[in-house]
Amino acid sequence: MPLTILRCAMKRAKARWCQHRSLYNSSHGFNETEAKRALALHSGGSVNLHKGQNGIAELCLNNPSRKNAISGSMMLELEEQISDLEKWNDGKGLIVYGAEDTFCSGADLSATNALCKPKDGLMMCMFMQSTLTRLQRLPLISVSLVQGKAIGGGAEICTACDFRLMTEESEIRFVHKHMGIVPGWGGASRLIQIIGPRQALKLLSSAQGIHPEHALSIGLADDILSSTADKAMEEAQTWISSYTKGPAETIRAIKKVVTSGREHALVDSLRKEKDIFGTVWGGPVHLQALSKVLKRN
Numbered sequence: 463m464p465l466t467i468l469r470c471a472m473k474r475a476k477a478r479w480c481q482h483r484s485l486y487n488s489s490h491g492f493n494e495t496e497a498k499r500a501l502a503l504h505s506g507g508s509v510n511l512h513k514g515q516n517g518i519a520e521l522c523l524n525n526p527s528r529k530n531a532i533s534g535s536m537m538l539e540l541e542e543q544i545s546d547l548e549k550w551n552d553g554k555g556l557i558v559y560g561a562e563d564t565f566c567s568g569a570d571l572s573a574t575n576a577l578c579k580p581k582d583g584l585m586m587c588m589f590m591q592s593t594l595t596r597l598q599r600l601p602l603i604s605v606s607l608v609q610g611k612a613i614g615g616g617a618e619i620c621t622a623c624d625f626r627l628m629t630e631e632s633e634i635r636f637v638h639k640h641m642g643i644v645p646g647w648g649g650a651s652r653l654i655q656i657i658g659p660r661q662a663l664k665l666l667s668s669a670q671g672i673h674p675e676h677a678l679s680i681g682l683a684d685d686i687l688s689s690t691a692d693k694a695m696e697e698a699q700t701w702i703s704s705y706t707k708g709p710a711e712t713i714r715a716i717k718k719v720v721t722s723g724r725e726h727a728l729v730d731s732l733r734k735e736k737d738i739f740g741t742v743w744g745g746p747v748h749l750q751a752l753s754k755v756l757k758r759n
C-alpha cells in the first residue's frame with residue numbers, strides 16, 4: 463500500500479480513536495475499568511436503544527419508578543449505547559427521551575449518596591462528562607424530547623443534544639445550587655455554549671424551573687410540541703426529519719463540520735472542514751447530485 467494512502471488511513475483511524483476516547487486518563491486520576499466496576503454496584507432501570515430504518519434512533523432513559531433517575535448501571539448502559547451509535551454508519555438522527563411522564567430526575571440519589579466521597583464523585587463526574595461529550599459529538603443530529611421534568615443531571619443530559627423539544631407542561635431545572643454543588647456531567651459548559659454565559663449564570667444561580675416559553679425565549683429550547691404525551695415522539699420524529707432528509711453520508715458530514723467549528727479555534731476548524739470536505743467531494747452522492755443539476759440546466 464503506497465505510503466500516502468497508508469498515512470491517510472492512519473489519520474482516519476486516529477481521528478476515530480480520538481472521537482471515542484475518554485476525556486480523562488490516569489494522569490487525571492481516572493481509571494475507566496475501576497469506574498465501571500464501582501458504577502455497576504448501583505443497579506436499577508435501563509437505557510434502551512432503537513435504531514430506526516429511517517436512520518433515526520430513539521434512546522430511552524427507562525427507570526419510571528424513580529422518575530428515570532440515572533443509576534450507576536444506567537450510566538454504563540448509556541455509554542454502551544453511545545458506543546453502538548458511534549459505529550452506526552447509516553445513522554442520521556437521534557431522539558433522547560424518558561419513559562412515561564418524565565425526561566429524567568438526574569442521578570439516582572441512592573447512588574450519589576453511596577458515591578458521596580470526593581474521589582467517588584469525581585470518578586462519576588469524569589465518566590459521565592466523557593460519555594455525554596461522546597453523545598454530543600455523535601455524527602447524528604440529536605434532539606432531547608423533554609416531557610415532564612428534566613432535573614439536575616437530567617437537565618445536563620438534555621444539553622448534550624443539538625436541539626431540545628419541550629412539551630407544554632415540561633420543565634428543565636438545574637437544581638445543583640440547592641445541593642451545594644455545580645453540574646457534574648458537563649452541563650454547565652454545554653449550557654454556556656447553548657445560551658451564553660449571562661443566561662447560564664442566571665439559570666444556575668437561581669436554580670429556577672425553566673418552562674417551555676422561557677426556554678424558547680433564551681434559546682435553550684428549539685420548539686414547543688403541542689402533542690399529548692402519546693403523540694410527542696411522533697411529532698419529534700416529524701420535527702427532526704426536516705434536518706435529516708438526504709443521504710446519511712451528507713447529514714453526518716454536516717454534523718461533523720459543526721462539531722468541529724464548535725470545538726476548535728478557527729484555523730483548526732477550517733482545516734478539519736477541509737478534511738471532511740475531502741471525504742464527500744467527488745463521492746457518489748456528490749457526483750449523482752452534480753449530474754442531476756447539469757441535466758436540469
Ligand SMILES: CC[C@@H](C(=O)O)C(=O)SCCNC(=O)CCNC(=O)[C@H](O)C(C)(C)COP(=O)(O)OP(=O)(O)OC[C@H]1O[C@@H](n2cnc3c(N)ncnc32)[C@H](O)[C@@H]1OP(=O)(O)O
Pocket residue numbers: 527528529531532567568569570571572574611613614615616618637638641643644645646647
Ligand atoms: C451529578 C448529578 C447530580 C447533579 O447533576 O446534581 C444529580 O442529578 S443529583 C439528583 C438531582 N435530582 C433531584 O434532586 C430530583 C429529585 N426528585 C424530585 O425532585 C421529584 O422526584 C421530581 C423529579 C420533581 C418528581 O416529583 P413527583 O412527580 O412528585 O414524584 P416523586 O417525588 O414522588 O418521585 C417518585 C419516585 O421517584 C423517586 N425519585 C425521584 N427522583 C429521584 C432521584 N433523582 N433518585 C432516586 N429516586 C428518585 C422518588 O423517591 C419516588 O420514589 P418512591 O418514594 O419510592 O415512590
